Amino acid sequence: MLRKQFPAMLGMMLISNAPFANAGGDPVRGEALYESRCIACHSIDANRGGPAHKGVYGRKAGSVSDYSYSDALRMSKIVWDEQTLDRWLTNPEQSIPGQRMGYSVPEVADRADLIAYLRLRSGK
Amino acid sequence: MTTSENSMVPSRRSFLGNTAKITLSATAIALLAGKESLAQISSKSMSQDVNILNVALGLEHEAINAYQLGAQSGLLQKAVLDVAVKFQGDHKAHRDALIATIQKLGGTPVAEKKLDDYAMALKADMLKSQADVLDLAARLELGATNAYLGVIPSFKDTGLAKVAARLAADETMHWTILNNALGRPLPAKALSFGA
Numbered sequence: 001m002l003r004k005q006f007p008a009m010l011g012m013m014l015i016s017n018a019p020f021a022n023a024g025g026d027p028v029r030g031e032a033l034y035e036s037r038c039i040a041c042h043s044i045d046a047n048r049g050g051p052a053h054k055g056v057y058g059r060k061a062g063s064v065s066d067y068s069y070s071d072a073l074r075m076s077k078i079v080w081d082e083q084t085l086d087r088w089l090t091n092p093e094q095s096i097p098g099q100r101m102g103y104s105v106p107e108v109a110d111r112a113d114l115i116a117y118l119r120l121r122s123g124k
Numbered sequence: 125m126t127t128s129e130n131s132m133v134p135s136r137r138s139f140l141g142n143t144a145k146i147t148l149s150a151t152a153i154a155l156l157a158g159k160e161s162l163a164q165i166s167s168k169s170m171s172q173d174v175n176i177l178n179v180a181l182g183l184e185h186e187a188i189n190a191y192q193l194g195a196q197s198g199l200l201q202k203a204v205l206d207v208a209v210k211f212q213g214d215h216k217a218h219r220d221a222l223i224a225t226i227q228k229l230g231g232t233p234v235a236e237k238k239l240d241d242y243a244m245a246l247k248a249d250m251l252k253s254q255a256d257v258l259d260l261a262a263r264l265e266l267g268a269t270n271a272y273l274g275v276i277p278s279f280k281d282t283g284l285a286k287v288a289a290r291l292a293a294d295e296t297m298h299w300t301i302l303n304n305a306l307g308r309p310l311p312a313k314a315l316s317f318g319a
Contacts, residue, residue, distance in 0.1 A: 035263075036266065036267070036270055037267075037270050037271075037274065038267075039263060039264075039266075039267040040183055040264070040267030040268050040270060040271035041179065041182075041183065041267075041271060043245065046244065046245035046246075046247075047245065048182075048186065048245055049179050049182035049183055049186065050179075070175070093172070093278070099175075100172075100175035100176065100178070100179060101179070102172075102175065102176035102179060102275045102278040103271060103274045103275055103278070104274070104277075104278070
């Protein structure tokens with residue numbers, strides 16, 4: 001099962017990416033948060049209700065080719081990094097008006113951990 | 125799979141206000157959002173609400189298909205299969221209610237994808253045992269609970285916020301049963317959902 005593989009995969013990635021891991025957030029805690037809060041709509045590998053997150057850190061917003069984004073996200077010029085992801089997760093509608101995520105993460109520490117996890121899974 | 129007359133579906137009945145049949149286009153709309161409040165919100169905030177409802181509808185489509193994959197996997201014992209079919213019925217009722225509401229608000233409901241697409245996205249080929257199926261269902265139900273709780277503050281119409289809360293309650297009930305069937309402990313702490 002996916003869930004059972006996750007920690008193992010993450011462990012491998014942690015080792016291989018250790019020197020580049022983000023100093024700010026904790027990606028292990030970020031993975032647990034991702035599993036409970038994002039998993040309804042997102043996976044790393046597959047488009048679900050929301051777009052796949054593989055490689056999201058460092059790419060242009062709204063650029064997964066086979067996912068049907070809102071015009072707002074597709075047309076936005078944002079590139080996902082620490083700041084833009086933090087702003088997005090704090091308040092998606094304020095960050096990119098007209099988007100349709102409708103889900104936010106109020107705690108700054110939670111956002112930092114989630115971003116660290118997304119960054120790790122993007123190999124950045 | 126219509127289970128509306130099945131005695132195992134009390135929650136669906138009460139969701140519909142004890143109307144025996146699924147007359148959603150009328151019943152659900154009346155239940156789902158008070159007309160007065162709808163009249164008072166601007167079209168911009170209405171379209172934001174429709175967007176959120178449509179993402180929720182996508183969750184329900186996925187849940188229906190996940191249970192379908194589980195049900196036809198041949199991995200479930202009869203008693204478990206019955207519960208899976210009942211839960212799938214709940215998700216169909218959620219879907220129908222969301223579609224009716226989105227249409228009422230002038231939106232276009234997102235279409236269901238093909239079963240194969242869901243199978244791929246959910247890695248259904250990894251399901252090798254009843255426990256695997258229950259684990260997937262439990263993950264999705266917990267995710268849905270947290271997603272519904274999480275979108276509540278985004279609704280401009282508080283009637284719709286209440287709908288999201290009621291959907292979350294159903295998903296929590298599903299998760300609890302699945303978690304129990306998997307022999308897992310209850311959450312250690314209070315307030316474990318939606319955080």
